Amino acid sequence: MPAVRFDNVSKVYSGARGALRALDGVSFDIEAGEFFGLLGPNGAGKTTLISVLAGLTRASGGSVTVMGHDVVADYAAARKALGVVPQELVFDPFFNVRETLRIQSGYFGVRHNDDWIDELLHHLGLADKAGTNMRQLSGGMKRRVLVAQALVHRPPVIVLDEPTAGVDVELRQTLWQFIARLNREGHTVLLTTHYLEEAEALCGRIAMLKLGRVVALDRTANLLAATASTMLRFKTDAPLPAALAAVARVTGRSVQLQARDAAEVERLLHELRAAGVKVEDLEIGRADLEDVFLQIMQGAPA
Amino acid sequence: MNLAGAGTLFRKEILRFWKVAVQTVAAPVLTAVLYLLIFGHVLEGRVEVYPGVGYTSFLIPGLVMMSVLQNAFANSSSSLIQSKVTGNLVFLLVTPLSHWAWFAAYVGASVVRGLVVGAGVFLVTVWFAPLRLAEPAWIVVFATLGAGMMGSLGLIAGLWAEKFDQTAAFQNFVVMPMTFLSGVFYSVHSLPAVWQLVSHLNPFFYMVDGFRRGFFGVSDVSPWLSLAIVGASFAIVAALTLRLLAVGYKLRT
Numbered sequence: 170m171p172a173v174r175f176d177n178v179s180k181v182y183s184g185a186r187g188a189l190r191a192l193d194g195v196s197f198d199i200e201a202g203e204f205f206g207l208l209g210p211n212g213a214g215k216t217t218l219i220s221v222l223a224g225l226t227r228a229s230g231g232s233v234t235v236m237g238h239d240v241v242a243d244y245a246a247a248r249k250a251l252g253v254v255p256q257e258l259v260f261d262p263f264f265n266v267r268e269t270l271r272i273q274s275g276y277f278g279v280r281h282n283d284d285w286i287d288e289l290l291h292h293l294g295l296a297d298k299a300g301t302n303m304r305q306l307s308g309g310m311k312r313r314v315l316v317a318q319a320l321v322h323r324p325p326v327i328v329l330d331e332p333t334a335g336v337d338v339e340l341r342q343t344l345w346q347f348i349a350r351l352n353r354e355g356h357t358v359l360l361t362t363h364y365l366e367e368a369e370a371l372c373g374r375i376a377m378l379k380l381g382r383v384v385a386l387d388r389t390a391n392l393l394a395a396t397a398s399t400m401l402r403f404k405t406d407a408p409l410p411a412a413l414a415a416v417a418r419v420t421g422r423s424v425q426l427q428a429r430d431a432a433e434v435e436r437l438l439h440e441l442r443a444a445g446v447k448v449e450d451l452e453i454g455r456a457d458l459e460d461v462f463l464q465i466m467q468g469a470p471a
Numbered sequence: 472m473n474l475a476g477a478g479t480l481f482r483k484e485i486l487r488f489w490k491v492a493v494q495t496v497a498a499p500v501l502t503a504v505l506y507l508l509i510f511g512h513v514l515e516g517r518v519e520v521y522p523g524v525g526y527t528s529f530l531i532p533g534l535v536m537m538s539v540l541q542n543a544f545a546n547s548s549s550s551l552i553q554s555k556v557t558g559n560l561v562f563l564l565v566t567p568l569s570h571w572a573w574f575a576a577y578v579g580a581s582v583v584r585g586l587v588v589g590a591g592v593f594l595v596t597v598w599f600a601p602l603r604l605a606e607p608a609w610i611v612v613f614a615t616l617g618a619g620m621m622g623s624l625g626l627i628a629g630l631w632a633e634k635f636d637q638t639a640a641f642q643n644f645v646v647m648p649m650t651f652l653s654g655v656f657y658s659v660h661s662l663p664a665v666w667q668l669v670s671h672l673n674p675f676f677y678m679v680d681g682f683r684r685g686f687f688g689v690s691d692v693s694p695w696l697s698l699a700i701v702g703a704s705f706a707i708v709a710a711l712t713l714r715l716l717a718v719g720y721k722l723r724t
Contacts, residue, residue, distance in 0.1 A: 223565050224564065227723055227724070248567045251565070253561075253565050259557060260557075261562070263487050264486075268486075273562060273566075275475060276479055276562075276566035277473075277476065277566060278473045280475055318562060
C-alpha cells in the first residue's frame, strides 16, 4: 500500500473569467518511507495538489488516499495520518507556543502529549520559547512552530509546502536534520520547494508539475543522469552570438551553456572564440537539478 | 465522534474570549448598564407594563437577554472571521474534527459567552430595581436556547463573511434590529396593531418574552408557545449550520 496515492486528480476553478484547470489528471504514488519532492514553477498546481491531499480543497475528479484512506470518504483517518506544514506563516495570536501545540494535539484526540511536545520543542530549537506568545516570535521561530504543529500527532506522512521560503540558513539546517531523522525513522515526507539544491540533496524521487500535469517522475539520480550531463559555465561582458544566446542561461555576467559531450564543449568554445567573446572563470561541470528542471520545463508541452 | 477533539475546540473557544474578557465580557456589561441608567431614568414612573412592575424592573430581564443573544452571536461570528482573515483556520481544517464537532464546540462556547455576559449584566443591574424569580426554569431554558440559536447564526455569518465588515454588517443590520424590535425596551402590547403583528413574526420576541416570564410569572404570550417557536427556530438554524459545515461552505473550496 502506498503512503499517498494520487489517482487521476483534476481540479477546475470556475471564475468570472472562465474555468481554470489547476490540475489535469495527476496520478502517482508515494511509497511509505520515501522522501519525495514535488517541483514546478509558480502556478504549476503544487499547492493545489497538496490542498486536495490535506482536505483543504475538493478535487473536481479523481481520488487521493493517505495510508489507504480516501481523503473525502474517510477523511478522519486520512487526516490523522497526515501532518501538513502550510506555506503561509499563520498563527493564533491568543496563545503561546506550548498552548498552541497542546491545542493542536487535542484536535487530533491526543491528550497528555507534553513529552512529545517537549521533544519537538527541543529538536526545533524552541525549548526556551515554550511560554512565549506567538505574536512575539520572529518569522523563523513561527515557521518552526508550524513544523511542530504538523508533527504533534506523530503522523506517518509529513507534507512540507515550501518550508524554507524566507528562512535563514541556520533554521534550514536544523529543520532538514530533523526532517531527515524522521524520514530515517520511517516517516514518509512530501516536500515542495523552490530551492532545487534542497530537493537534489534530500529527495530520493521527484515529480515535476507543469500547468497541472506531471511532466517528469523518476528517481532524482535518474533525472540527473538522463539529461545532458555537462555544463559550460563562464563569465563575460561581451554579447553572445545569436545562436548561443538563444540556448544560454544568463544571470548578469554569468553564462551557462549545455553540452552533451566533450566534442560539443569543444565546438561551443570554438564558436565563442570565433565571435570574439572574451571568456573568464571558465568551468566545465556536471548538470544539476536546476538544469534538469529548466530543460524539462522548456521541453514539456504547454 | 472525536470527543476529546471537540472538547479541545470548545475549551480553546472559551479561552479565546476569556483572555480578552475586558473587551468580550466587561464592555457589553457596561453597555447594558448605560441603557438601564438612561432608559430607566427617562421612563421610570411613566410606563407600567405589567401591574405592579416598575419600568426599570421590566427592563432588566430584557437587557440581560439582549446581552445574552448579542454576545452569543458575536462569539462564534468573530472567532470564525478572525481565523479566516488571519489564516489560522487551516490548523482546524487539517484535523479529523467532524462538522458535528465544529458545531458543538463553536455553539457551546457561544452559549457560555452569552450566559457569562448575561450573568454579569444581571449581577450589576439587579441592584437598581426590585426583581422576582417567579419561574426560574424559563430563565435557564430561554437563555440557553436563545444563546444556542444565536451562536449557530453567528457560525453562519462567520462562514459566509470574507471580511470583518461583513460580520459587522450582519450584526448591525440583522441582529441589532431584531433584538431591539423584540420587546426588550417595551411590551409589544403597547404598540399599534400592525407593529404588534410584525413583532409576532420575530422569533427574538418569543425569546425575550419567554425569558421575562421567568422573572414576573406573566408574559405577552404563553411560554409554551414561545418555547415551541424558539425551539423550532433553533432547529432550523442548527440544521442549516450543520449542512454548511458538512459541505465545507466557503471552508473547503
